[in-house]
Amino acid sequence: MQHEELIPVRMVNEYVYCPRLAYLEWVQSEWAESADTVDGKFVHRRVDRASGDMPAARDMEPDESLQARSVLLSSQELGVVARFDLIEGEDGQVVPVDYKRGKRPHVARRAYDPERVQLCLQGLILREHGYVCSEGSLYFAASRERVRVAFDEELVALARASVQAVRDMAAAGVLPEPLEDSPKCPRCSLVGICLPDEVCFLRSRKDPPRPLAVAPDDALPVYVQAYRGKVAKKNDELVITTGDDGTGTRARLRDTSQLVLLGNVYLTTPCLHELLRRQIPVCWYSYGGWFLGYSCTMGHKNVELRTAQYRASFDERKCLDLARTFVRAKIHNCRTLLRRNWRGEEKPREVLIGLQEDRRRAGRARSIQELLGVEGAAAARYFAAFAGMLREDDGMGRGFDFRGRNRRPPTDPVNALLSFGYAMLVRTWSVTLACVGLDPYRGFYHQPRYGRPALALDMMESFRPLVVDSCVVRVINNGEIQPEDFLVRATGVALKDGARRKFIAAFERRLSVEITHPVFSYRVSCRRVLELQARLLGRHLLGEIPDYPDLTTR
Ligand code: SF4
Structure with a gap:
């Protein structure tokens, strides 16, 4: 035969x-x-x-x-x-x-x-x-x-x-079904993809999962921000030249998870080939911090997963269910951030109650349009109170004046930080989704529009307060970034090079922080949580778990 x-x-x-x-x-x-x-x-x-x-x-x-x-x-x-x-x-x-x-x-x-x-x-x-x-x-x-x-x-x-x-x-x-509580799983190379304990737990809520038996990923993104910078390859290293005099630095390829290029940086063809061979994505940003896209190999071969994603994206009921989950989690996490970081004597009771009500309304929304309205109202409420988490004037007349969210272009330093941070988060989510086999461009809440990574925008909703907003609050309050770290032009406000470097470092530190996963109760880095959530969405789309459990902080 x-x-x-x-x-x-x-x-x-x-x-x-x-x-x-x-x-x-x-x-x-x-x-x-x-x-x-x-x-x-x-x-x-x-x-x-x-x-x-x-x-x-x-x-x-x-x-x-x-x-x-x-x-x-x-x-x-x-x-x-x-x-x-x-x-x-x-x-x-x-x-x-x-x-x-x-x-x-x-x-x-x-x-x-x-x-x-x-x-x-x-x-x-x-x-x-x-x-x-x-x-x-x-x-x-x-x-x-x-x-x-x-x-x-x-x-x-x-x-x-x-x-x-x-x-x-x-x-x-x-x-096939995952093995239940099997000693084989912790030694299995695919345990972090299969998620046997997590899938069993989300179905039955019986035994909590064992700590994710995946070795921590030591590779980190390498950022290059230098006018006329150059990235080449020598043996197993990236050779990064940042000055006209040929000064620069090196990074081992095996320690590199992504190469992120900001502005006019030249990448040699042999280096790009090597990065593609090793499946290390290259992310491209404009000098102003606008995420332009990324280069990677042919894409993940898991067609089943993408088919399930596309099928679900045409199902209005499914889209609404997922969209409610994303928005509820985002409002919940905004509220938690405000509650934890409020600097005044009295907590902003009215705002917190308002956000709680917004969260409930999001869970009851009967259409995407209604949900957009609820989300908009919650965002206005949250950003109106955002300044209450920031340190006041440092006594020398230097402080951050924030009166609400604005963008494209941001007109004040806090908005410049938020916009830059969200652009970094979109990129991080886009690459994470592509790496697990999902299409970052086809979402459920955000509608497809040319060049817009709709699923990355969906998935990052709950992570905006958790990663970016908390990072902005921290760099301002600990004095890492000062009001004079910004360029103020008629066209908007932007971070100076040195400040941008500091913010990138703070953003990556934030992703490396370990948190207790609120559903599974094990410790895991924020960076790993992104991948875990993307895989859980995949398990939900493939019908293995009834609901997608978005991440909400306590
Ligand atoms: S982790 Fe998954 S694939 Fe690996 S042995 Fe366990 S059930 Fe099987």
Whole structure:
């Protein structure tokens, strides 16, 4: 039988470990590095280099011995393909050897079923090519042990059934259920994408999730703001030149999550190619801080998720439900920020009560139009009180005068900071959404308009007060940014270069702050929360969880 698509035997291994893992990787093309996968690549570095001849079965002499590494073979009958780490041959028999990074498990069969099945499929491929193959070996690098696996009838039947199960699962097009409270999950490379505990919790509200078992992402954005600056690549580093005299700095590519270019910065083509190869997005801002867009590779391969997003975006009911969630969370977080940071003796009771009522009205809105009205009223109420969170005149006649929100262009320093901060947040959300496979341009509350990242604007609603407004309040109140840090022109007010640098640093510090997730109660950085929320939206759009839980602070 001829199969249209060959299944990698590694995927069958994943299926036996957890069907959901195989679906995420094989059907939805999800992939994430974990300590285990990186370590695994290290262990494979020698066997991944092709070496040694692999004679055809009919050409093998009875007494010939062979050792061939990194051999690619497939089986048309089974519809599977494998890259063999090592094939050994002696006395007319061949033996596939598969390298594993860990220690040999102490179980009766001396190896787990996923690895045994994978190895057995390699043996069946060899048999189809005419070789005599009755057993294989697993080599455990950490304990330096070699375990023999006999391809008996029971194992062959399990291997064949597993291949068929993978094919049936892909044809059904339904993401299998997450494992419940399984010890497999914390070690799974896709735990941060799959979110097994979070999905189970949001369905049943029974067991709170274990802390997100994902290693913190140490890579950070690199910002370049320099008139006639240049970014090039040398070996594994970005070489950033900022002065006419060639002075500059360097940043390691593996520590870079995004490259953010502000203004007239020249990026060399080899450097852009390397960034694209490593899937590091490049974000472009005008000198004035306007977010122009970003460059990335072909985009995420998870078509299922984007299809679900587009389908939902045409469903008025769904759009309204999500829009209410976004607006309610935003008003809630504005209210919390005011309550926590109010500098006066008495809390602004009327404003807080008003915002509470706005929040309730947002939850009852019967149309997007009505919701826009509620949001506008809440924003006016909130920004009318915003100055109450800022320090007053510092005694030397220097203070920030804020009388309400204005933009395009902002006409006072506080509005200039808010506008610049929101532009940074749009960019952060756009890249986050694209990285998890969603289309930042198709939203539910914000309507599509050319060049407007509507979903990024939707998702950032609740994060405006949480990230940007709180950052503005902080840099003003701790004196990091002063009234003289702004350029006042007839066309509006803008940050001077040095102040912009300080604000960018404060914004990134804010994203690095750990918070307690209000729904899952574990500690997680704000930066990670953005990704978590984007993935939860994906889980909701794919029908796995009934509602999208937006982030609200206590
Ligand atoms: S995290 Fe758990 S449920 Fe999810 S794919 Fe991995 S093993 Fe399966």
